[in-house]
Amino acid sequence: MTPELTYRLCLTLSAVLFAVGVAGVLIRRNAIVIFMCIELMLNAANLAFVTFSRHLGVLNGQAVVFFVMAVAAAEVAVGLAIIVTVFRTRASVNVDELKLLRR
Amino acid sequence: MDYLTLLWLVPLVGMGVVLLAPKSFSRLISLVATGVTLLLSLMIWNAFDSSVAGHQLGVDVEWIPQFNIRYLVGVDGLSLALILLTAVIAIIGVVASWNIGAETHREGTEKAYFAMYLLLVSGMFGFFVALDLILFYLFFELTLLPMYFLIGVWGGPRREYAAIKFFLYTLFGSVFMLVAILALYFQSGAAGARTFSIPELAAMDLPVQIVNWLWFGFYLGFAIKVPVFPFHTWLPDAHVEAPTPISVILAGVLLKMGTYGLVRVNVQTLGNAGEHWWTFLAVMGVVNILYGSFCAMAQRDLKKLVAYSSVGHMGFVLLAIAARTPEGINGAIFQMVSHGLLSGMLFLVVGVIYVRAHHRYIVYPEDEAELEMYHIDQSKAGRLGFGGLATSMPVYTGVMTIAFFGSLGLPGMSGFIGEALSLMGAWRVYPTLTVLAAVGILVGAAYFLWTIQRMFLGEKNPEWAELPDINARELIALVPLAALVIILGVMPSLATDLSKASVHGLEVVQDMIAKFANL
């Protein structure tokens, strides 16, 4: 495989991952699954960063990925904690059942 | 500090003192504050040179330099008479408010009332001296909030509705005014330097096409304040609900802010607007005269009658302004002052009877809800409310007669001069409309005379036979106004001399003079 082809394939994969992530957020109703989809979106961005970085021949894109991974971990930790508190009071993590606050 | 700044600052400081001082001193402080402003306005009158056209005693300080917003105040012939009027009405309003807590059944609220009152006075003075459009707009809006509360808190049974209606109507208009002010500002950049200063804008030659739009924007803002048909519907509601002194201020000064604005901005600054706009204004004036007069004739409530008569009388001012002849503008200013004094008197007179009888129906209403609101027996629906008051209240009848005859345009009183000057000024430009306007005078005479007949003459209604006559405090408020009405009726030059030079100095008036000289 030529580097150019790899580059294109990786970018396409990244775009597909992102699209899957967005679709999942919009379609799925389980909070945990929604969070997994958000992770997909972040990792799609990571993949794009790495691909571009390699293609352009500079390293700063690779550095960004480390930061993003750390941030994503923090975000998920907080997100899951919040999901747990919701589950405690509601015994459900279905987003459609969160209707206490008026629309 | 200069006189003009003091003029709006003194009531504002007075408001602060009222808020800090004990409640029982509120009215005294207000009396002193308005007394000082009356003195100040007399000093301004003394210092004023009526032979000069431009504004005098001015102050011009940079305020927000990068937008060329300035603290620019000044007085000229167009505003001096109104400043004097405001000073007189303001102090009379305080006298009329002396027992406001008891009269409106809101004892203990005097402090808030007089604080709001003085804020309103400050706004009115500021509006008449401001010559920078942003300042002008600020003071225009400053009168809005206190008025809202004065009607909304101390008013009659439907006060909240009336207050909100007044507020929303006026604010709706002022939004258009603000847009027009900003547009004028940006437009002035093309014709020189960007400025909000009215004298500078007046000296500029702005393209007619844009002036036409701006003219209408300002017109909307001022027309609602005047009020011009079809924006007048807030006025009867506001007057009916407002306490007497506030009605006096509203009719005496606040309505004049609209017509003064038309003179100050639409005539002085946007005088080169298309002829169709001026004709439109004249037609609206005549519509006001006829509509107001006929509506007044149909009223059972004395206060509503007076309110609609205001709509009619302001029509003369509009017609005279639209003519743009020297007599016309002079007449408009004279009519503003005259109507300020007369409508002040009329509302005071209505207040006198209302305090005693707790209603003010010339003829009792037929509407059940209305009867109940004023605790009137169902069986009396449609019958005469008052009758033969002349025997039990002779002094009151005398004062009321002066007010009524002044308003219907009896020669020898200011109302006659105001209407005559206005019609004279309009005759050369709009002869047909002037004839129609004259019909309005006849209708006015009819309803005022009819009211006198029904209330003071004829059969005595035993229910109201024992009403006490007018008291000393009420007379103190009414007599100066009556005296001024007669003095101005006999010596109109007192007022017209003040405005003559400034009116002749207006660009558009000079155009009109030249136009008629060529004929």
Added chain:
Amino acid sequence: MTPLDNLSSLQHYIPDAALASFAVLIVIVDLFARGRSKVVVGVLSIAALAVAGALTLWMPHTGERLFYGMARQDGLAQTFKLVIVGCAAVTLLVSLRTQEVAERLRGEFFALMLFATYGMFLMVSASNLLIAYLGVELASISSYILAGFLANQSRSSEAAFKYVIYGSVASGVMLFGVSLLYGMAGTTDIALMGERLASAHPLALTIAVVFLFAGVGYKIASVPFHMWSPDVYEGSPLPVTAFLSVASKAAGFGLTLRIFRDGLGAEELLASVDWPLFLALLSAVTMTVGNLAAMGQKNVKRLLAYSSIAHGGYLLMGIAALGSSDSSAPTAAILFYLAVYLFMNLGAFFVVMHLAEPSRLGSEEMPAYRGLIRRSPALAIVMSVFLFSLIGLPPFAGFWGKLYLFKSVVDASLVEGGVNGHNFVWLVLLAMANSAISLYYYFAVVKAMLLDRGEEETPVKAHPAFALVLLILFLPTLLLGFFTNVDDFRVDEAPEASASIMAEE
């Protein structure tokens, strides 16, 4: 200006560093003070904000580029930081004695607030999209926890839940946008990126910019990323709501301003991505949606929440105007408006919060406000002034804020070429019409307080400490327009892109 290396950057970074160290310190102190009095933590937090605020105010901000061009200490950052730190300080003062947050948890509450503040500092001083992303995330993650701080209340945890979902999606989309921009420009430096993007494909560039805007758009609650805000504002503890509605919004605007002014403001870029038009349309929709939604609200807190969406719409107008040849005037107008907004909006929120305490009205619903003037004249009048100012009635500060903002947009539209070829006078007229709409619902509150008669007549007393805080907010709302004007908020010009090149080598 040459970017400074890490060591020489530190001396310019003292205010931010102080804030961050204090935040860490508070976590540690809180750990040892557990079970004992939490006063010391509160004092420390206030001290942290006071120190950070004072240092920010007095340190010269001359536009140094710190840490190899990652952040800028310039006038823009300084002004935004002052607004943010001011909001945080007032919020902290008020929450010192709020009953909403349990005594036991105050230390964590304050520490999280400081972390959020630090995140916002990062956002407004970022000159690199990586730092911007980190700032957004730090501010957001802290705010998620703050919103859900009342863990035993299902409203609060629901608010946090909605916030975390919307927030994570938005920042994920933003990050993807950043990665696309990086791919086209080969850098994440904002100024440098602008220079290198000129040759990029217009469609790809547009998509990337729209993605990028998702992240900041959610921070400023712009349509269509606004859905979280009424729910979060209603469910969160009130100090948090006030904090989010002002500081978070300010930080969002700080970052938006930097991205669009420094990064995407170049003429060649404007030709391929017409972001001024995009933002103008968003602004129009945002203010209208916010105002229309606020109209039907009977809960005062929720009403204020929707109205703050509308205010975000007004401010977006200023961002759209950045596309004109002179970006400094709209920038100053935005800063002035935010400063005014800080006082009037915080004031309104705090009055609502104070009245909601059980010993006072015990409710945020409009009917409870009836006849407040008879129960507490001072609170009713102060609240009315805040609301009048929010409407934009003269002579209150809100009027001047709107006047300057509207004027800057008209100015930008009228110069040769307009805003990227557009004339946004229609937008200003729409904003004015919207102000008139807002009159309706703000006035409903004023009417309930001042004109209606309530069932209860018992006097309501404001706490003296709270009255003092309120006075601090009230006086500027009343007088700011007379003592200062938009020109005092003029900050440095956009930096030259070429200065960033050093950062790459």
